[in-house]
Amino acid sequence: MRGPLTTELTRRLLGPQNRHLWFWIFVGPFVLGLTLFTYVPLAWSVYLSFFDAHNTVSPTDFVGLDNYTAMLGDDAFTGSLVTFLVFTAFIVPATYVLSLALALMVNRLRWAQAFFRSVFFLPVACSYVVAALIWKMSIFNGVRFGLANTVLDWFGADQIAWLSTTDPPWYWLVIVTVRLWLQAGFYMVLFLAGLQRISPRLYEAAAVDGARPGWQVFRHITFPQLRATSVAVVLLLVINAFQAFDEFYNLLSDSRGYPPYARPPLVYLYYTALGQGQNLGLGSAGAVILALIIAVVTVVQARWFGLGRKED
């Protein structure tokens, strides 16, 4: 039927000057893809997590919350969460301090600033796989030709089997330094951006008030002015630490498999869902638990630091 009602409906749908139509032509494909490849898998994952799904994506065996209780009662899974917490406790402060220090030093340079900035940013172009390879095969390889053991040798110290010693956990040093090297430059750039936004007037005012350049100025002017940047950096660092997979997998797994120590959640999920058993139901339950934890941590942290307050 072609009446005034249909015309009115079409006009409403298309909007004035077809604006609604154009909006969806521009935004539609992106939203559709995002929905299909993020929201649909997420929903499917929640669905799968209530089923016994070995090797299949369309299971029939409903098991209720069994996968969740199995996952939360699994020492290996909870242990992987602890690994993440310890890893975060090391990597977040270390990256924060190093990248802030680099930014402060580079920012004050009168010459060769671009050179130093490039050198520190360069590892960002390197992949975790390549970095893990250098760390595992050349620096910390636990035999005499490794760089770290060579240096220890110069000082007459004993050699260390870096990646297989668990007491003390020397592998931790290897894992933390890889990520530090790869990430610090990126966060340095964020801090540099923050530093350049600080008004020179604040420093002039501080000088008039007699603040000594150096620690006093840093404590009372620079650091408080970097608050917004710091919040973002810490948030990104924590979220990225939660996603740690590449360097753990490449540093610690070999032809014999993956050692039980130092297994972060994603490595554990990888072996659960895609390893020999292909237990997708259990893996999905783990992914849902992990997603919930990350969401809670993010929201709490954002609240805590007052992120988004500006929008009110």
Place this chain on the structure above:
Amino acid sequence: MRTPRSASPSNSPGTRQNNPPRVPPNTRDVRDALVGVGRAVRLVLLLALALLFLIPFYLLVRNGLSSEADITSPEWRFFPSELHWSNIRELFDDPNVPMAHALLNSSLIAVLTTVGTLLLASLAGYGLARIPYAYADVVFYWILGTLMVPAAVTFVPSFVLVSSLGWVSTLRGLVVPTLFSAVAAFIFRQYFLGFPRELEDAARVDGLGYWRTYWQVVVPNSRPVFAAVGTIVFIGAWNSFLWPLVIGQDRDAWTVQVALSTFTTAQTVNIHELFVAAAVSIVPLLVVFLVLQRHIVAGVERSGIDD
């Protein structure tokens, strides 16, 4: 290493912020001396750190061009006794190592991902920023919501979806699910919100619709943001590991990162070949990086994540 071109004064306004304050002349000498010492200490520290940051790159190249014996010699030497440029040829001739194929896969994936992401995210960002629509905010929050779910956590569910589509070990499976980057769309939206309206208004007066205004006026005037987002996406696609590991299960679908990782976990390893492969794998990125470094930094600074 040469100093990149980005040493332009516009990039370093911060260097002049910390001028020493005016002080009476008698304390001035002492203070100047202290400042001088501080500056020297800082420079030495910076040089030491820069050296530490460069050592891994040096090791990569050194081992890649050494003989096996040189690498595993217990007498560690800074320079290899002889440079083996033939290692590169050996790598590509080795039938056990699908290096050429992996490089081709990675290049295809990185280029397709970059082009696709730029197209989809820039259109979405422009629509959100410039086309009035009552529910634009709802759509925007729907997009932002995906940022709450870190990509790595969805690898299990995404694998489930992709495998049910029959896309495992296909180029489609490796590329299509990664094309929808909420971060990229967000950066484009923020950028287009600040795009000068006068240019677009002129185009409208000339009778151009949204589509042609976008392609003929907006895109040509937004090259820096495209370059910045493009490089970041390219680096991310080239370096990504978990997704290609999960989806590229067949040897034919291996990317460079997966191929390298398979060597490190293999039983027998040709160390020099492994290192030359790793060195080859970062060359494309170093080229992209050195050419577009300025845009990456600007892109990061302008992405708004620290506001």
